[in-house]
Amino acid sequence: MIDKIPHEHRVLTIKEVANVLKVSVQTVKNYIYQGKIKSFKTPGGQHRILESEMNKKLDPSFVNRDMETAGVELKGNDLKELMDVSALIVRAIVRAIEGKEIPLFLGHSIRVAKLCKQIGWDMGFKDEKIDLLNMAGLLHDIGKLNVDDAILSKTEKLTRDEYKELKRHPQFGSEMVEDVEYLQIFSPIIKHHHEWYNGMGYPEGLKEGAIPLNAQIVGLVEAFDVIRCKNKAKGKKNIQDSIDEIKKFENIQFASNLVGVLENVAKKEIQQC
Ligand SMILES: [Fe+2]
Ligand SMILES: [Fe+2]
Incomplete structure (x- = not known):
């Protein structure tokens, strides 16, 4: 739930994460379904991702798209x-x-x-x-x-x-x-x-x-x-x-x-x- 998120962490939408990682929205959803990125849901059922999770994904040891x-x-x-x-x-x-x-x-x-x-x-x-x-x-x-x-x-x-x-x-x-x-x-x-x-x-x-x-x-x-x-x-x-x-x-x-x-x-x- 949103109210449990530590204040120091920025919260991103799937689209924002997709833009930063330069992948499609569907790919970010796949990462979530496969457990590669942790997300939580808003009361309205929308996925949200902590910035720290996305940073893990940007780590070259985690994935290398070159x-x-x-x-x-x-x-x-x-x-x-x-x-x-x-x-x-x-x-x-x-x-x-x-x-x-x-x-x-x-x-x-x-x-x-x-x-x-x-x-x-x-x-x-x-x-x-x-x-x-x-x-x-x-x-x-x-x-x-x-x-x-x-x-x-x-x-x-x-x-x-x-x-x-x-x-x-x-x-x-x-x-x-x-x-x-x-x-x-x-x-x-x-x-x-x-x-x-x-x-x-x-x-x-x-x-x-x-x-x-x-x-x-x-x-x-x-x-x-x-x-x-x-x-x-x-x-x-x-x-x-x-x-x-x-x-x-x-x-x-x-x-x-x-x-x-x-x-x-x-x-x-x-x-x-
Ligand atoms: Fe050809
Ligand atoms: Fe060709």
């Missing part, structure tokens, strides 16, 4: 199981999206996820971060759910307006996962997977190290898969042809060190389109 370290922070069998089940659900959703697109790229997100994992292994990432990359690969184009089917399935060249609409899928996707607590860590990866190393990509024109590393990896792998599929359709099945095309964009679209890792990994693992 996307580069999130995979390391998220440990435990429960999370592993959740990720496995989530991956199955996401694969089903991704198949539904890809069913609306031209058949040339069928299986794109599953191949991207697999190659992202291999790159993670090659770069010596920990298991948690490799799982994160796998899921990011599956999720990266989920925003296409919000793109008009007629655009996704169009075989002719897209008009300028259609292309503009298609280019909104990273933003759509990042907003979709923001509302799901365990998927929020993928939001920056999804949002920035079409940024270019030289700052000429979208949606924000981020440059070089400002682009989250996992987004750079997903962006590189997905471009490679698209090139591989197009080359295969033209009868160019040699993997080196696709790598050579990627190399033309070193330090333009992709960081050259990542291109080197991709070349190593891709040569070992010939993908099927």
